[in-house]
Amino acid sequence: MVSPSPxxxxxxxxxxxxxxxxxxxxxxxxxxIPALWAVFLAAxxxxxxxxxxxxxxxxxxxxxAGCVINDLWDRNIDPEVERTQTRPLASRALSVQVGVxxxxxxxxxxxxxxxxxxxxSFLLCVAAVPVIVLYPTAKRVFPVPQLVLSIAWxxxxxxCWSAITANLExxxxxxxxAVVLWTLGFxxxxxxxxxxxxxxxxxxxxxxFFGDNTPIAVGVFxxxxxxxxxxxxxxxxxxxxxxxxxxxAVIFWAKQVYDLxxxxxxxxxxxxxxxxxxxxxxxxLAAMISxxxxx
Numbered sequence: 460m461v462s463p464s465p466x467x468x469x470x471x472x473x474x475x476x477x478x479x480x481x482x483x484x485x486x487x488x489x490x491x492i493p494a495l496w497a498v499f500l501a502a503x504x505x506x507x508x509x510x511x512x513x514x515x516x517x518x519x520x521x522x523x524a525g526c527v528i529n530d531l532w533d534r535n536i537d538p539e540v541e542r543t544q545t546r547p548l549a550s551r552a553l554s555v556q557v558g559v560x561x562x563x564x565x566x567x568x569x570x571x572x573x574x575x576x577x578x579x580s581f582l583l584c585v586a587a588v589p590v591i592v593l594y595p596t597a598k599r600v601f602p603v604p605q606l607v608l609s610i611a612w613x614x615x616x617x618x619c620w621s622a623i624t625a626n627l628e629x630x631x632x633x634x635x636x637a638v639v640l641w642t643l644g645f646x647x648x649x650x651x652x653x654x655x656x657x658x659x660x661x662x663x664x665x666x667x668f669f670g671d672n673t674p675i676a677v678g679v680f681x682x683x684x685x686x687x688x689x690x691x692x693x694x695x696x697x698x699x700x701x702x703x704x705x706x707x708a709v710i711f712w713a714k715q716v717y718d719l720x721x722x723x724x725x726x727x728x729x730x731x732x733x734x735x736x737x738x739x740x741x742x743x744l745a746a747m748i749s750x751x752x753x754x
Contacts, residue, residue, distance in 0.1 A: 474547040478530060478561060479523040485737050486526075489645070491518040492740035493638040494615040496747055500634065500695055501623035504751030510575070514619055517572040524565035525591045525611070531558050532595035540656040580622045587614035598662040605650065605665040609642035630694045637687035644680035644712075645736040647673060648719070651729045674719035681712035688743070697750030704746025708739045 530548045537549030547553040573584040590611045597604035620631045650666035669676040
């Protein structure tokens with residue numbers, strides 16, 4: 460007799476928490492980080508605290524909505540992938556109707572928070588919605604769906620920067636490029652353990668697209684991130700303390716690529732690299748804050 464999966468035995472409230480991914484805060488933090496990068500740089504290190512609060516809550520709500528929408532699209536695919544087969548919609552712990560209701564509620568809450576922003580930032584929030592909703596379809600039709608996710612992540616920069624300045628500047632787009640490349644890097648690593656399952660069921664990922672060259676591609680993405688952040692520092696005239704955090708980030712990224720290039724890689728490495736990038740992101744945030752306040 461087959462034992463039920465944990466998600467099938469969880470109480471409904473816990474299944475909803477898991478659907479929102481709030482039991483895995485690393486994935487929420489890694490969206491919050493680019494948003495905080497943008498708002499602190501645009502505000503020269505001193506953004507209004509209520510805006511920071513809106514951004515923090517907004518990233519949790521928006522990323523939750525994206526996760527629910529993704530799981531609705533993939534509810535018949537996730538059971539075929541080892542990493543995702545216990546998700547509440549995949550395991551049928553929650554119904555599609557419940558998933559749709561939660562997605563609508565999350566998007567409604569995100570819209571209410573967006574009303575705090577200026578008109579331009581609000582319109583950017585609206586523009587981000589189709590990218591969030593359609594991202595899950597990208598893996599079916601686009602060879603590098605992680606690029607679509609990266610563009611969705613990049614909206615955090617555009618929205619939060621313009622929440623301070625009401626416009627987009629050259630420095631905004633440099634930071635946007637850095638975030639897109641950074642996201643491509645860590646999300647490609649995140650896709651590595653799913654390669655065999657993805658290939659078997661016929662969905663795309665950057666880890667499949669780059670194949671044996673995936674570690675090199677990740678290295679290029681992280682190198683591009685570092686270069687664009689260096690350019691951002693020059694444009695924003697950040698204090699030299701920024702370079703301390705930047706240098707540590709580069710060392711971390713170099714070590715991650717080195718580990719990925721080894722002949723034998725433990726499957727646990729991929730999750731470790733994802734978690735390390737959360738730490739790197741907050742480390743860079745601290746460096747940006749010091750760089751603006753002391754610059």
